[in-house]
Every structure is written in C-alpha cells, then in structure tokens.
Amino acid sequence: MSLASHCPVCNTPAPGPVFALGNVPIICNQLWPDTDAARAAPAGDVTLVICPACAFVWNADFDPAKMHYAPGYENALHFSPRFQAFAEELAAGLVSRFDLHGKHVIEIGCGDGHFLDLMAQHGAATATGFDPSMEGKETPFTAREGVEIVPEYFRSDQLERPFDAILCRHVLEHLDTPLALMQDIRRAIGPRDVPIYFEVPNAGWMLETVSMWDVIYEHVGYWTAASITTLMRRAGFVPTSVQAGYGDQFLMVEARPATPNPAYLDPGAAQVQQTARAFGQAANAELEAWRSRLSKLDGKAVIWGAGSKGITFANALGTQAAAPLAALVDLNPRKHRLTAPGIALPVIAPDTLTTLAPDLVLISNALYEAEISAQVRAMGLTPDFAVLAG
Ligand SMILES: [Zn+2]
Numbered sequence: 069m070s071l072a073s074h075c076p077v078c079n080t081p082a083p084g085p086v087f088a089l090g091n092v093p094i095i096c097n098q099l100w101p102d103t104d105a106a107r108a109a110p111a112g113d114v115t116l117v118i119c120p121a122c123a124f125v126w127n128a129d130f131d132p133a134k135m136h137y138a139p140g141y142e143n144a145l146h147f148s149p150r151f152q153a154f155a156e157e158l159a160a161g162l163v164s165r166f167d168l169h170g171k172h173v174i175e176i177g178c179g180d181g182h183f184l185d186l187m188a189q190h191g192a193a194t195a196t197g198f199d200p201s202m203e204g205k206e207t208p209f210t211a212r213e214g215v216e217i218v219p220e221y222f223r224s225d226q227l228e229r230p231f232d233a234i235l236c237r238h239v240l241e242h243l244d245t246p247l248a249l250m251q252d253i254r255r256a257i258g259p260r261d262v263p264i265y266f267e268v269p270n271a272g273w274m275l276e277t278v279s280m281w282d283v284i285y286e287h288v289g290y291w292t293a294a295s296i297t298t299l300m301r302r303a304g305f306v307p308t309s310v311q312a313g314y315g316d317q318f319l320m321v322e323a324r325p326a327t328p329n330p331a332y333l334d335p336g337a338a339q340v341q342q343t344a345r346a347f348g349q350a351a352n353a354e355l356e357a358w359r360s361r362l363s364k365l366d367g368k369a370v371i372w373g374a375g376s377k378g379i380t381f382a383n384a385l386g387t388q389a390a391a392p393l394a395a396l397v398d399l400n401p402r403k404h405r406l407t408a409p410g411i412a413l414p415v416i417a418p419d420t421l422t423t424l425a426p427d428l429v430l431i432s433n434a435l436y437e438a439e440i441s442a443q444v445r446a447m448g449l450t451p452d453f454a455v456l457a458g
Pocket of ligand 1 (some may be wrong): 077080120418
C-alpha cells in the first residue's frame with residue numbers, strides 16, 4: 069500500500085488526479101540568504117488525487133522522508149490578534165462543552181504549548197501536550213501549574229493516567245497514515261466516554277474558492293467534512309459537531325467514542341468529487357491566464373506580499389512564465405534581502421520600487437488593494453495593478 073496507489077483513509081485503489089504542481093519548495097515560507105541557496109532549497113512534487121470512494125484528497129507524491137530533512141519553521145499564527153481571539157474563544161468553549169473544569173486534557177502536536185496554557189487558563193486542572201519539535205526548546209506557555217510538554221511523538225502507551233479530552237490541531241494534514249493515529253487514540257480511550265477535538269485546514273473551502281495557494285508540500289492530506297467524518301467513524305468516533313471556522317479556513321470537529329464502523333462512507337463524498345474536479349480545472353485555467361498575461365507584459369512585474377500565497381503562485385507559474393517577475397515586495401524588514409525558495413525571487417522593501425519601476429504589481433491579498441495602490445502611486449509610479457484571486 070502506498071500513497072500513490074491506495075487511499076490512506078479507506079484503502080480504495082486507483083485514485084484519480086485533481087491538480088498537480090511540479091517541483092515546489094518543501095517549506096514554502098522559508099526564505100534563503102541568496103539565489104543559489106534559494107534555487108537549491110529542498111523541493112518535491114505535488115500530485116493531488118481524490119479517492120473514488122471516500123473523496124479524501126491527498127498528495128500521491130508526498131514523501132515523508134523529505135519532511136525530516138526540511139529545516140524547521142516558526143508557525144507564529146498566534147501573534148495575530150484575530151487568531152488569539154479565535155483560540156481564546158475555542159478554549160473557553162471546549163472547557164464548557166466538554167465539561168473540563170478541574171480535569172485533565174491531552175493535546176497531540178501542541179507546538180509551544182500556547183493552547184495548553186489557554187485550556188488551563190479557562191479551567192482545566194492539568195494539560196499535557198506531546199510534540200517532538202519542542203525537544204530542547206524553551207517556551208513561556210508551560211509556566212502555569214499543571215501544564216507540561218512531552219517532547220515526543222504521541223503514543224497511547226505513554227499515557228499514565230486517565231484523561232478527559234484529547235485535542236489535536238493542525239496535525240492531521242501532515243500525516244500520511246492518519247487512520248493509525250485515530251485508532252491509537254481510540255484504543256487509549258477504551259470504554260470511557262472521552263471527547264476529542266480535531267482542527268485542520270478546511271479543504272472544502274479551499275476547493276470551493278479555488279484557493280490553489282493552500283496546496284503546499286507540507287500538507288499531505290486535504291480534509292473535507294465528508295472525509296474527516298469517514299476517518300472518524302472508521303476509527304470508532306462519531307462527530308457531534310463539524311463546523312467551518314476562522315473565516316471558513318478551518319474545519320473544526322468534535323466527536324465522541326463509539327463502536328468502529330470500518331466500512332463507513334460519508335454520503336457527502338459525491339459532492340466533494342465534483343467540487344475537487346472543478347477546482348483542478350479552475351486552478352489550471354487561472355494559472356494559464358496569468359502565464360499568458362505575463363508573456364505579453366512589456367516590462368517588469370512584482371508581487372506584493374512575500375508570504376506563502378505569493379511564493380506558491382510564483383513557483384506554480386514555472387520558471388519561464390515567471391521570468392517577468394522581478395521581486396516580491398514585503399513590509400516586514402526581517403524578510404528584506406532574503407530570497408524566496410525555488411523561483412529565487414528577491415524580497416525587497418516597498419521603497420525599492422522607485423528604482424525598479426515595475427509595470428505590473430500583483431497584489432496577493434485583496435484586502436490591501438486600495439492601500440497598496442495608493443502607496444505605490446504616492447511614489448510617483450504608475451504601474452497596472454491586479455489581485456491574485458482566491
Ligand atoms: Zn478513501
């Protein structure tokens with residue numbers, strides 16, 4: 069059985085293709101000191117396929133060994149006030165809905181322990197997280213009494229005492245054997261009625277909005293409500309709530325243990341088949357339209373925003389089509405004088421645009437279109453502006 073031949077959720081053979089990106093950076097957010105290092109950055113292929121039975125979408129070319137060699141990156145989402153508010157509300161809600169006052173909580177893939185600390189803050193007595201990436205690292209989030217991190221992969225036989233909930237956020241999309249983790253959790257729970265909470269990027273939203281920038285090598289699996297329900301039912305959980313949150317970008321699932329139903333297939337799978345195929349066609353059409361527009365451009369283009377969206381887009385165009393791109397513009401001074409992986413575009417400060425004098429500015433976040441075009445025009449420049457959709 070391999071990711072190329074069989075579905076990792078339901079083991080059905082012969083997945084069908086949805087969308088492909090060749091030679092993309094393993095870690096798309098990682099910037100490099102110079103062009104040579106950026107071109108030599110670890111890369112891999114993405115071939116999204118869909119299971120003909122359960123409609124799980126995954127990268128059939130994903131190689132877990134490549135992730136072991138990739139340099140780490142900081143996922144600093146919780147520095148954003150919006151994300152902080154989301155996490156606070158989630159922690160308070162879980163303590164209340166799962167009745168966790170004075171109880172013991174486990175988190176799989178806890179990172180720096182930010183969410184463990186929030187759970188304790190909102191009433192959990194103790195919170196233990198598992199995360200091998202925390203080996204030898206300091207974090208302020210274990211200062212609270214009862215909060216601890218075990219810097220290892222989660223295994224149910226490590227749990228020494230009864231627990232009252234298992235949480236797992238933004239982990240499942242990185243796993244090539246997700247069913248094994250769910251079955252291990254189910255074994256650990258045994259006959260008790262212990263609730264679980266899983267949160268993943270919402271692939272239903274990604275497919276519907278044709279957000280091709282969310283197709284990144286780090287993610288082997290793309291979960292929809294249908295496929296995550298199938299996974300859970302097969303492993304012995306019944307979802308009690310499956311919701312989109314955080315501007316529809318996350319899929320949030322609460323579930324309770326039940327008898328495993330190893331033949332379960334969610335009825336929502338048929339709709340996902342259609343949506344996924346439409347996504348592939350629309351994403352390819354959009355890339356072709358950009359390649360055509362850039363090939364006719366007499367002059368230089370820049371992308372405003374050196375985040376994963378701009379970097380994924382530039383790499384997806386391919387070296388030849390991306391030739392008119394001169395740079396990525398970013399406000400963050402820590403990114404300046406660094407180079408984007410793969411496509412090897414330099415990241416520059418906005419004021420550098422006066423010497424570069426681009427003819428086209430591609431804006432990676434539509435929310436900032438008015439602000440960015442005003443700023444560029446105030447420099448005395450008169451390029452065309454376009455927004456990357458999705
Ligand atoms: Zn399947």
